[in-house]
Amino acid sequence: MTSTTTTTPAARSGIAVRLAGLHRHHRDVRALDGVDLEFRTGTFTAVMGPSGSGKSTLLQCAAGLDRPTGGTVEVGGVALEGLSERRLTLLRRDRIGFVFQSFNLLPSLTAAQNVALPLRLAGRRVARGEVRAALERVGLDGRERHRPGELSGGQQQRVAIARALITRPAVLFGDEPTGALDSTTSREVLTMLRELVDRDGQTIVMVTHDPVAAARADRVVFLVDGRVVGELDEPTVERVAARMAGLETAAATAGTSSAARGAGAEVVPC
Template sequence: MDDVVVMNAVSKVYGKGRSAVAALREVTTGVPRGRFTAVMGPSGSGKSTFLHCAAGLDTPTSGTVRLGDTELSGMNETRLTELRRRKVGFVFQAFNLVPSLTVEQNITLPLRLSRTRVDRGWLKEIVTRVGLAERVGHRPAQLSGGQQQRVAIARALVTRPEVVFGDEPTGALDTMTAREVLALLRETVDGMGQTVVMVTHDPVAASYADTVLFLADGRIADAMDAPTSDKVAARMTRLGAWNR
């Protein structure tokens, strides 16, 4: 099984001198292709920085990141932006939909921005898989929160990305809706072969993943395969400062 993201000795420091803060410290890991990986840790453990460096949204202070067959080190912002549009999908806690656009227009927006032709067959498959076939002409204000997040997931998938990154994608949803969205992310892995990396604070959300990476104080403290919510919650109580 090959890794779609490889991080080698990645550190990220914000600020300089005595005010410098190390968000990541020499992180070395790989994210396997076609799998669902969750990233967990206490507040301030480096979860979001991990995601931003892995996805090419932020540049490490030191170390290297490879996404697919592309080494991100040394790429300027223009090339990184083009890479993200082609190879990366994003799903955030805030749905980030354009209110004036329809569901279909929101989904295909990344293709229009990169001047790429819309594959109508692929678009139809995605819309059907996320359960929005009857909603393509609606606007975000006409949808529930769960439906809006499904639009965001479809938008993340439409470019056939190497990996979909989720930053607390269920954080703004009620429990029942969150589970539906998590089941959908799980289905994109099992049914479509997609790679998903999700930052979350929720042990139940993490239990949908194949593997959980635990961060503490900017380092990977542990990894867990075949997680359950109980096992994840128990491990979280023994991480970093929480353990002290």
């Protein structure tokens, strides 16, 4: 069973995800402060920023895992605001894939069983060939019967990606998908993600702190204090690293200035 949806102009114009005026407040903290972004179908976007810039919050709101305080989110032509929890769950199941840094595989299940899990939870018939094709798509043919403990970290992440792709989602979100991997394995997973975009037209939005990972994307979006402060098209490692260094320096300077102002305010002349 799938949710009833209405195709929006964004979907018809090739926009996989649209965020407009997005706000997310946690008590007194503005995690997102008026974000406007579009992610085109069949593109690979990296999201970067200093610690606390709102990267993961943006991803969770865009993926329907967290509800924004204000603004709108459209995924695959469907507006998320106003959806009931049930319809939002159906949308996430059918149109959204999400990959975490920690893999989140069930250790007692084989690779094939982990990949098939979203279909089984949805009450759908699982075709063995469909699961095998998903594993082949991420370069794990022949590993169907292996359990997570019998696989390397990179292979486990590939299983997690295959699981996210089994429902053929409109967009695949990744929250630091290579953060737990060594540099060699990270490059292999990034190459695979790049191939999913170039070969299959998959839309990918990935949060990362790594300029090497970001340089594999078509575009890098930079956040600071919950706001978009810039973008890079056709990024290189050097350009991404330079931009991040500038943002980190500016953030540190702003923090030092705020602390100094606060300390000065507490000084009472004798």
